[in-house]
Amino acid sequence: MRKAEISRDTSETRIAVSVNLDGAGSYDVKTGIGFFDHMLEQLARHALIDLSVRATGDLHIDDHHTVEDVGIALGRAVAQAVGDKRGITRYGSCLLPMDDTLVRAALDLSGRPYLVWKVDFSAEKIGTFDTELVREFFNAFAMQGGITLHVECLDGINAHHMAEAAFKAVARALRDALELDPRKGDAVPSTKGTLHE
Numbered sequence: 001m002r003k004a005e006i007s008r009d010t011s012e013t014r015i016a017v018s019v020n021l022d023g024a025g026s027y028d029v030k031t032g033i034g035f036f037d038h039m040l041e042q043l044a045r046h047a048l049i050d051l052s053v054r055a056t057g058d059l060h061i062d063d064h065h066t067v068e069d070v071g072i073a074l075g076r077a078v079a080q081a082v083g084d085k086r087g088i089t090r091y092g093s094c095l096l097p098m099d100d101t102l103v104r105a106a107l108d109l110s111g112r113p114y115l116v117w118k119v120d121f122s123a124e125k126i127g128t129f130d131t132e133l134v135r136e137f138f139n140a141f142a143m144q145g146g147i148t149l150h151v152e153c154l155d156g157i158n159a160h161h162m163a164e165a166a167f168k169a170v171a172r173a174l175r176d177a178l179e180l181d182p183r184k185g186d187a188v189p190s191t192k193g194t195l196h197e
Contacts, residue, residue, distance in 0.1 A: 002178075004081035008073045012065040013057035017073040021081045021178050023050025031055040031070060033063050035129040036137075039167045040070070046171035047178070049078075067133045071140030078145045082178065085109060086186040092176030096169035101156035105169035108148040109177050115142045118152040119166060123159040134163050138170065 002021040009015075027044035029037045031053060044051035053074070057066030082088065093106035103119075115138060121131040142149040151170060156162040 002081045002083065004077040006073045006077040006080065008069055008076075010065075010069065013055060013069040015057075015066075015069050015073045016052075016054045017070070017077045018052045019074070019077045019081050020050035021078070023048060025049065027051045029053045031066055032057065032059050033066060033129065035126055035163075036063065036067055036070075036133075039134075039137075039163060042164060042167045043171045043174075046168050047175045049174075049178075063129065063133055064136065068136050068140045071137040072144045075141040075144030075147070078141075078147075078174075082109065085111075087180045087184050089177055089179045089181045092173035092178075094169045094172035094176075096165050096172060098161045098165040098168070100158055101161040101165045102154040103156075103162070103165040103169040104150075104152045104154060105166070105173045106150045107142075107170070107173045107177055109146070110148045111146040112148055113143040113146050114148045115139045116150040116152075119162060120153065121159045121162055122157055126160050126163060131159055131163060134166060138166075 003019065005018040007016050025045040025048045027041045029040045029051065031037055040053060053070060055066050055070050059066060088109065090109050095104050117135050124131055138149060138151060151166055153162050
């Protein structure tokens, strides 16, 4: 089983994340930020990753440090769990509709982190959650996970739908990329023979 546990303790946050990449999409998430919990649950469910997150942070200041640090820890956990990437599909993409919203996500578990983010939210907040933190999460996740990630909102009116569709689209793309390809055996899906740099 491809599993990992990551802890991250700073003066701003304490984060504990565990993942099982061969899971069923179960989740147990508590960050103290209700909307963010909901998004992480969507990520787990639609990527079919079992996910546990415990986070305490300086929420009296704002949500930024907690959201970013969870992204860092989750990216590291996925990178550790996937190991040397032998036999994986490597690439994944999804065009995901959610009511008024349409989001396209594509990713490569390349070992070369990069984020292209083309999502202009229709509102600055979803409840009390700053919509700019969605990008911060995915940037941290991609950088620490060694993932080339492109996310683009092609249509959207409702900011909640836009954020949720982004999480679901990335989840579905990640699910495809992490799948073991029966035609590849234990080969690394690269002519270089490595996907670590």
